[in-house]
Every structure is written in structure tokens, then in C-alpha cells.
Amino acid sequence: MDNIKILWADDEIDLLKPQLLFLQNKGYDVITVTNGYDALEECQDNNDIDVVFLDESMPGITGLETLGKIKDSYPHLPVVMITKNEAENVMEEALGSQIADYLIKPVNPNQILLTLKKIIDNKRLIREKTSSDYQQEFRQILMELDSGLDYTEWVDVYRKIINWEIKIDDSQSTQMGDILAMQKSTANTAFSKFIVKNYPSWVKNNDGPVMSHNLMRNKIFTRLDPEVPTLLILLDNMRYDQWKVIEPMISELYRVEEEDFFYSILPTSTQYSRNAIFSGMMPADIERHYKEWWKNDNEEGGKNLHEQDLLGEQIRRLLRKEIRFDYVKVTNSYHAKQMQDNILNYLNNDFTAIVYNFIDTVSHARTEMEVLKELAGDEKAYRSLTRSWFENSPLWAALQRAAEREVQLVVTTDHGTIRVNTPSKVVGDRETTTNLRYKVGKNLQYDKRDVLEVRNPEKAGLPRPNVSSTFIFAKEDKFFLYPNNYNYYHNYYKDTFQHGGISLEEMICPVVFLRKK
Structure with a gap:
């Protein structure tokens, strides 16, 4: 039991010595604080806290306010609200903020023990159920990897692996996480062989999946609605798992009609894949038809300076009619603020493409900056950083404003990272x-x-x-x-x-x- 750590926040903590002594004798490790600010600081400094006991009526920042801030930063950390009364509005607000349980003062030690066992056992049961379900799926995925998958089936396998990765993150099952990481590595070995065997034919015979150069033609332009403006948000470097951690926020305001996929061309880099998306051409064809807009790797100058021009050419070539469109590239905080301020103006267009460079910036900066290596030390932390950024970004603020109008939203990327x-x-x-x-x-x-x-x-x-x-x-x-x-x-x-x-x-x-x- 000595690995269970409790944070207890109460401005009258000295009056709780009997309860604290009871818990310590039962083998629990208890950290005590007297206000909400210190509680938040302890949560930040101790990433191994298992449960928080929170007094509802503390001076300064109240228990309910503290609860909201804890849930914003640590949504899966169980919080038990302790209150002097069962006032309906207080309990409704606490329950709406997803508390794990609540207790009425004076707190009986046996009630505390019962609550702890329920919470800790619940986490254990979730972890065990997740592990058991994944073990069954593990065998299924192994069989699929040996069965000669086509490009659609590879998408299904990848989707399963990522969904399990996120579930195992939530259940905090480290052992299962290690097994899944090995399975993803095995899948990537088989996937690489699949690409080596099939990619040349996809390019030559156009007999493969939708790829960067025909994404707009095959999936996006076909869904333009003359009655409703379309916003295309292209988040540079966004992987499927990063989409899955921001999806719950976006789904508060937007209904997912279809979650589809395409394959990035090789090289999976901005210069090649994103130019291919906006031109509707493979890079060799861009160079052939628009030589002044293409630069090879060994040539000086920006490699993605003509995406707007290429998009305009593709619209004219494929749609064969005039539509109102705009192209917005966000590469710094000034551009982001401009985009946020102008979002409702973009909805006067038929189609607006917004390229947002944040994720690409983070992945490159992570290589250069020690602090980001700490913040995004592994896949789970990288996802968490993505979610935190998005939640506080001008992009999310802009999408919230756009949701005031009728709008079709398309969220995609140009390639991912490994x-x-x-x-x-x-x-x-x-x-x-x-x-x-x-x-x-x-x-x-x-x-x-x-x-x-x-x-x-x-x-x-x-x-x-x-x-x-x-x-x-x-x-x-x-x-x-x-x-x-x-x-x-x-x-x-x-x-x-x-x-x-x-x-x-x-x-x-x-x-x-x-x-x-």
C-alpha cells in the first residue's frame, strides 16, 4: 500500500490529525497543504499523486476553483470533494466537474478508507481490463501483420495500434505500453517492406491509395458545398495520434462526419508532400510545369513559397469555375493572431486553406532545446504537449468563433513524424x-x-x-x-x-x- 500517495488540501488541516494518522498507519503516504494554490503546486511537482482530497470551502481559491484547474491539467487524477454541507448547487457543480467521490464533514476514517479502496481498485480494474483486452487484440494484430495486408488494411491496423496506445496511456499500464511499443516496431518493419514492394507501382500506374498529389481532387474538392463555406486546416506534421488527442475538444462544437486517411508521398517532408497537396501534382510534374515555383534540396531559397499560387492553379484546372478562395499560412504568433481576428471574414469565401506550422516547429525545436526534450520525452508526452498547445492556441479560439456560423471543417496534415x-x-x-x-x-x-x-x-x-x-x-x-x-x-x-x-x-x-x- 506504501505506493499510494494522497494529497489532502484543507485550510483546517490541523484538525484532521486523527484521520491523517489513521491513513499513515494503513500505509498511505499523505501530503498536506492548506490552500488551493499549494495544492496545484504539489500536483505539478509530484507526478505520482494517486488521489486528491479537496476541501470545498478554503479561503483564497475555493475548492471548486481548484478542482477545475486540477481537471484542466490532470483530467485523469481522481479528486474527492470534502464539504460541510450537501448544498445542491455545490454538489451539482462538483459532480459536473467529474469528481471521483464526495465526503461530508466531519469525515469518518472508515469512510475515507472505503473511498480510497473504491478509487484505487477502480484504477486497477480499468488497468487490468485494458491489459486483458489488448492481449486479445495483440494476437489478432499479429495474425493480420502476417496475412499480406493491402493499403486499406494497413490503415485499419495503424488505427487499432494508436487507439490502444491512447487507451494504455489512460490506464497507466507501463508493461502493456512496452509490449505495444514492440508490436508497433514489428508493424513498421512489415509496413516498410510493403511500401518498398508497392510504392513504385502506385506512382507509375496510379493504382494505390489516395496520396498527397490527389488528395484535393479525390477527397476535398468533391465535398465542397456551394451553400456552406469550407475551412481546410492543415496542421503540419500532425500524426493520427495527435489528431485523436485534440478530437475530443473539437467534437464539443463540431460533429465528425467521416474520419478518412491518405498516404503521404515520399519524401514525407514539407517541401515535397505539401507542395504536392496544393499543386495536385507529383514534385517532378511541378518542376516541369511551374519551374519558377520549384526549388530542389540543393538550391538556395524557401521551398514552400508558392503554395497559394499552386492551389489557385489546381482550383482553376480541376473545378473549371471561379470560386472565392483564400490561403493563410501561420508560422509565428503574429500570423496566428491575424488568423484568429479574421476567421469570420474567411467564412465569406467558398474555400479557405489554413496551414498551421506549430507541430512542425515543436518537433524541430525538440531536437534543439533541452527543455522541450523534457516536455516531449516520449510518445505520450508528445501527445500531451500537442493537446496543451491546441487547448490554448489561437487556432482553437478561431475554430470556436467559426462554430458560430454554418461551416464545413476539414482537418488534415501533410505528413507525420517518427x-x-x-x-x-x-x-x-x-x-x-x-x-x-x-x-x-x-x-x-x-x-x-x-x-x-x-x-x-x-x-x-x-x-x-x-x-x-x-x-x-x-x-x-x-x-x-x-x-x-x-x-x-x-x-x-x-x-x-x-x-x-x-x-x-x-x-x-x-x-x-x-x-x-
Whole structure:
């Protein structure tokens, strides 16, 4: 029992010595504070608190206000409200804030014990049920991985894995989390083989899934409604699991009509996948038709400066009629504020595309900044950071305002990221690109087992910067390192979130259609 930690907040804590002594004799670890501010600080400093006992009537910040703040930051932390009376409005508000239980003063020690056993046993039962259900699904997923999946079935497997990842996060079953991580790694190994075998045919024969370059044509333009404006929100670098943690918030105001998917083209990087989305073309065709708007990796200058121009060309080419459209790119806080202020104006258009760069910024900054490495140390923390950002972002504020009108909302991305762990040596000349998950260059030397190699870029729909240019794409959780300073860069980049290569997380992208409730 000594691993159960209780935080008890009461401004009359000295009067509760008998109850505290009773709990300590039963093996519970109790932290005491006398006000709501200190309670919040303890929650922040102690991530292993199991349950909070909260006095309803404390001076300063009340128990109900403290409860709201705890639930905002720690939604799964059980809170027991302790009150002097059963006033109906107080209890309704507390119950509406999802308290685990409530007790009436004076508190009987046996009542406390009963409440604790109910809460702790409930968490244990949820954990055990989650573990049991996943063990059954584990065998099912293993069988599916051995059955020769097609591109639709791979989406289903990936969706199952992510849904279990989030359930296991909530149940705090560390052991099951480790098993699931191994299964996801096994799935990525099989998925990489699947992509190596099938991707060239998808590009050549157009016989594969909807991909970046035909996403607008096949999934988005077909759903434009002349009576209702459409907002396309493209969150750069957003993975399916990140969508799932912001979905509950968006679903408060918008009804999910369909949760669909597309496959990002290779390389799974902004320069290639997002230009392909807005142009409706593979990169080689963009270079051929709009040479002034395309820059190869080895050329100076911004690589995504003409998305609005490419989108306009695609609209004219495919819709063959004039529609009112706008394109908004958010790359800093000033742009975000402008977007928030103008959101209702965008609803005067038939179609507005908003590209929001936050998630991409976080994944890159996480590599550079130690504090972000702490905040997003693993998949669960990365999801939590995404949710916290979205909840307080100008984007969510803008979507709340947009929900005042009739609107169709489309939420999607250009590609995802994978947390890299396994280094793979590459040798190249000075012209070779620096990306950790793909390389393009001449005379590249690499381990062929670690990559999909494309010696003829045109076959992958890619430009050829030089006559002898080769593209290589990292499989699974590999990341490319040069022999120089190998150990330093290995430690620097290991466990960071990267993109450009082949993985379920990078290639299988959500596109979700919603309507205002």
C-alpha cells in the first residue's frame, strides 16, 4: 500500500490529525497543504499523486476553483470533494466537474478508507481490463501483420495500434505500453517492406491509395458545398495520434462526419508532400510545369513559397469555375493572431486553406532545446504537449468563433513524424542533403537493408537535381548519420521526432470531415 500517495488540501488541516494518522498507519503516504494554490503546486511537482482530497470551502481559491484547474491539467487524477454541507448547487457543480467521490464533514476514517479502496481498485480494474483486452487484440494484430495486408488494411491496423496506445496511456499500464511499443516496431518493419514492394507501382500506374498529389481532387474538392463555406486546416506534421488527442475538444462544437486517411508521398517532408497537396501534382510534374515555383534540396531559397499560387492553379484546372478562395499560412504568433481576428471574414469565401506550422516547429525545436526534450520525452508526452498547445492556441479560439456560423471543417496534415532510435551510416559528397530520414545526392554509400533506394527519381515522381542523383528513404526508426562525429550526432538525434522516410506514423495521414453542431 506504501505506493499510494494522497494529497489532502484543507485550510483546517490541523484538525484532521486523527484521520491523517489513521491513513499513515494503513500505509498511505499523505501530503498536506492548506490552500488551493499549494495544492496545484504539489500536483505539478509530484507526478505520482494517486488521489486528491479537496476541501470545498478554503479561503483564497475555493475548492471548486481548484478542482477545475486540477481537471484542466490532470483530467485523469481522481479528486474527492470534502464539504460541510450537501448544498445542491455545490454538489451539482462538483459532480459536473467529474469528481471521483464526495465526503461530508466531519469525515469518518472508515469512510475515507472505503473511498480510497473504491478509487484505487477502480484504477486497477480499468488497468487490468485494458491489459486483458489488448492481449486479445495483440494476437489478432499479429495474425493480420502476417496475412499480406493491402493499403486499406494497413490503415485499419495503424488505427487499432494508436487507439490502444491512447487507451494504455489512460490506464497507466507501463508493461502493456512496452509490449505495444514492440508490436508497433514489428508493424513498421512489415509496413516498410510493403511500401518498398508497392510504392513504385502506385506512382507509375496510379493504382494505390489516395496520396498527397490527389488528395484535393479525390477527397476535398468533391465535398465542397456551394451553400456552406469550407475551412481546410492543415496542421503540419500532425500524426493520427495527435489528431485523436485534440478530437475530443473539437467534437464539443463540431460533429465528425467521416474520419478518412491518405498516404503521404515520399519524401514525407514539407517541401515535397505539401507542395504536392496544393499543386495536385507529383514534385517532378511541378518542376516541369511551374519551374519558377520549384526549388530542389540543393538550391538556395524557401521551398514552400508558392503554395497559394499552386492551389489557385489546381482550383482553376480541376473545378473549371471561379470560386472565392483564400490561403493563410501561420508560422509565428503574429500570423496566428491575424488568423484568429479574421476567421469570420474567411467564412465569406467558398474555400479557405489554413496551414498551421506549430507541430512542425515543436518537433524541430525538440531536437534543439533541452527543455522541450523534457516536455516531449516520449510518445505520450508528445501527445500531451500537442493537446496543451491546441487547448490554448489561437487556432482553437478561431475554430470556436467559426462554430458560430454554418461551416464545413476539414482537418488534415501533410505528413507525420517518427521517433528515431537506430542510426544508419551514409557517405555522400557536399551536395548531399542534410535530412535525417531521406537523402538525395550523387555516389551515395549506404546499407541497402536500411533504405528504399530510388536510382531513377522520375519513377518516384521526383525531380532529378543531377544526372546521377539517387534518393534513399530510411525505413522503420532509422536515421542517417555521416561517419564524421558519429557518436556525438548519434546521441544528439537519438529519440528525436523526424520525418522524410517510411513509417506508419509518417505516411498514413488523417483527413477528417466535420460540420458545425
